Amino acid sequence: xxxxxxxxxxxxxxxxxxxxxxxxxxxxxxxxxxxxxxxxxxxxxxxxxxxxxxxxxxxxxxxxxxxxxxxxxxxxxxxxxxxxxxxxxxxxxxxxxxxxxxxxxxxxxxxxxxxxxxxxxxxxxxx
Amino acid sequence: xxxxxxxxxxxxxxxxxxxxxxxxxxxxxxxxxxxxxxxxxxxxxxxxxxxxxxxxxxxxxxxxxxxxxxxxxxxxxxxxxxxxxxxxxxxxxxxxxxxxxxxxxxxxxxxxxxxxxxxxxxxxxxxxxxxxxxxxxxxxxxxxxxxxxxxxxxxxxxxxxxxxxxxxxxxxxxxxxxxxxxxxxxx
Numbered sequence: 001x002x003x004x005x006x007x008x009x010x011x012x013x014x015x016x017x018x019x020x021x022x023x024x025x026x027x028x029x030x031x032x033x034x035x036x037x038x039x040x041x042x043x044x045x046x047x048x049x050x051x052x053x054x055x056x057x058x059x060x061x062x063x064x065x066x067x068x069x070x071x072x073x074x075x076x077x078x079x080x081x082x083x084x085x086x087x088x089x090x091x092x093x094x095x096x097x098x099x100x101x102x103x104x105x106x107x108x109x110x111x112x113x114x115x116x117x118x119x120x121x122x123x124x125x126x127x
Numbered sequence: 128x129x130x131x132x133x134x135x136x137x138x139x140x141x142x143x144x145x146x147x148x149x150x151x152x153x154x155x156x157x158x159x160x161x162x163x164x165x166x167x168x169x170x171x172x173x174x175x176x177x178x179x180x181x182x183x184x185x186x187x188x189x190x191x192x193x194x195x196x197x198x199x200x201x202x203x204x205x206x207x208x209x210x211x212x213x214x215x216x217x218x219x220x221x222x223x224x225x226x227x228x229x230x231x232x233x234x235x236x237x238x239x240x241x242x243x244x245x246x247x248x249x250x251x252x253x254x255x256x257x258x259x260x261x262x263x264x265x266x267x268x269x270x271x272x273x274x275x276x277x278x279x280x281x282x283x284x285x286x287x288x289x290x291x292x293x294x295x296x297x298x299x300x301x302x303x304x305x306x307x308x309x310x311x312x313x314x
Contacts, residue, residue, distance in 0.1 A: 013297075055292060
């Protein structure tokens with residue numbers, strides 16, 4: 001997708017849709033899912049700013065990962081929590097995520113396939 | 128929570144957990160009456176009268192995974208600290224309306240904060256949600272409905288990063304257009 005700086009009108013959104021259609025990439029095919037904890041505990045710890053950083057970084061790098069949210073999972077003291085699920089890999093949970101940590105997580109984990117070990121608080125193998 | 132918009136996000140997630148498909152968020156800043164009111168109405172499964180009374184209790188939740196529901200009590204406390212209060216009206220099978228009001232100029236009132244990112248966040252997490260948003264500030268108003276945006280976005284989901292960014296920028300611009308001296312939106 002081309003550089004999109006100021007998007008303000010519904011027409012900009014229509015143009016954006018047309019640009020996206022010209023791309024061959026299929027979102028589901030990338031197989032990456034990013035899950036941001038958005039329970040009361042997550043929101044209070046700053047999860048909304050983390051979500052903003054995730055969406056900004058994905059848009060800037062033109063990565064079509066599937067982003068979603070989840071409620072409280074009981075690790076409230078570790079919020080904001082971000083999980084990354086990639087096909088064929090363990091589900092990795094990052095804890096106490098700050099917006100400024102997001103670009104590195106996306107660059108190293110999503111793009112290079114190397115989780116940022118020092119920020120990982122949980123790992124689930126499900127394959 | 129540092130911003131009222133974070134409380135709004137939390138109430139929106141309550142609505143989603145109650146199975147809501149349509150949600151209305153209305154914010155009214157009446158500077159003459161020195162009053163700020165936030166109303167969130169959903170068409171979720173609703174609460175019985177007994178449950179509606181209990182949601183103000185910090186130790187009540189409808190959830191099974193944890194046993195403390197803090198969202199509504201936190202907002203109620205924030206409102207009461209500012210000469211305001213909170214009410215919950217609900218009807219099983221119809222939906223729930225949460226209303227919180229504050230003295231606008233109260234020194235302890237949290238800022239509304241980043242409403243654009245708040246609405247973007249709920250729409251990324253729940254791209255199918257039908258949201259009507261109305262913010263009135265000192266006679267000026269900004270209205271947003273997902274129906275218009277969905278028509279323009281076509282088959283592109285609200286959780287698509289480029290669409291999410293468009294949503295946030297569009298909403299931030301709408302918010303800026305109604306701000307006046309003395310009103311607190313973005314910090």
